[in-house]
Amino acid sequence: GQQLNQSPQSMFIQEGEDVSMNCTSSSIFNTWLWYKQDPGEGPVLLIALYKAGELTSNGRLTAQFGITRKDSFLNISASIPSDVGIYFCAGSGGSNYKLTFGKGTLLTVNP
Amino acid sequence: GAVVSQHPSRVICKSGTSVKIECRSLDFQATTMFWYRQFPKQSLMLMATSNEGSKATYEQGVEKDKFLINHASLTLSTLTVTSAHPEDSSFYICSARNTGSYEQYFGPGTRLTVT
Numbered sequence: 438g439q440q441l442n443q444s445p446q447s448m449f450i451q452e453g454e455d456v457s458m459n460c461t462s463s464s465i466f467n468t469w470l471w472y473k474q475d476p477g478e479g480p481v482l483l484i485a486l487y488k489a490g491e492l493t494s495n496g497r498l499t500a501q502f503g504i505t506r507k508d509s510f511l512n513i514s515a516s517i518p519s520d521v522g523i524y525f526c527a528g529s530g531g532s533n534y535k536l537t538f539g540k541g542t543l544l545t546v547n548p
Numbered sequence: 549g550a551v552v553s554q555h556p557s558r559v560i561c562k563s564g565t566s567v568k569i570e571c572r573s574l575d576f577q578a579t580t581m582f583w584y585r586q587f588p589k590q591s592l593m594l595m596a597t598s599n600e601g602s603k604a605t606y607e608q609g610v611e612k613d614k615f616l617i618n619h620a621s622l623t624l625s626t627l628t629v630t631s632a633h634p635e636d637s638s639f640y641i642c643s644a645r646n647t648g649s650y651e652q653y654f655g656p657g658t659r660l661t662v663t
Binding site: 467472477478480481482485525529533534535539540 | 550552554580582590591592594597605639641643645650651652653654655656657659
């Protein structure tokens with residue numbers, strides 16, 4: 438089945454630094470989604486990508502859909518303490534609309 | 549927009565009893581809803597896909613007789629954990645997909661503890 442490799446597993450950064458995380462897939466996806474999950478809550482959709490090569494921003498967040506359709510990255514600029522959480526990438530490619538999730542990147546921001 | 553609610557947020561039940569969890573899309577119609585299970589410090593594991601008006605599709609290894617899913621309307625899906633055991637204790641999260649979109653919007657999750 439489809440597998441997503443998400444890296445890094447965790448990051449410890451200082452407030453104000455930029456962050457980058459990425460996902461690669463063994464197969465092609467038609468859609469890439471990035472989510473953030475806070476402890477004890479459901480994931481919240483941050484950015485959705487639909488076209489190969491697409492670069493989309495949402496405030497301090499920027500994500501890109503790789504040209505090969507097998508990868509995506511998420512950048513966070515000028516991090517703040519509330520950016521702390523687990524970030525998941527997810528890909529979808531089939532008519533069943535199911536998502537395949539990465540294992541997540543735990544982000545810690547030191548004030 | 550795209551708000552999904554889940555009820556209850558926490559439930560403690562005794563071994564052998566059944567628990568029902570509700571998932572509602574509040575401001576859109578969801579042709580498809582999904583049920584996930586998440587263990588501590590792990591990613592989301594898809595349990596089943598729920599389509600309005602038809603039987604749910606379960607992932608390999610998920611017992612359909614234990615995890616009963618009903619999707620009676622375009623805004624409501626329910627998951628019933630039957631004859632719960634302590635190993636069923638977990639964080640259950642639903643998501644809803646708006647018609648024509650790949651985007652899934654998640655509920656806040658339900659923490660189930662079976663004693």
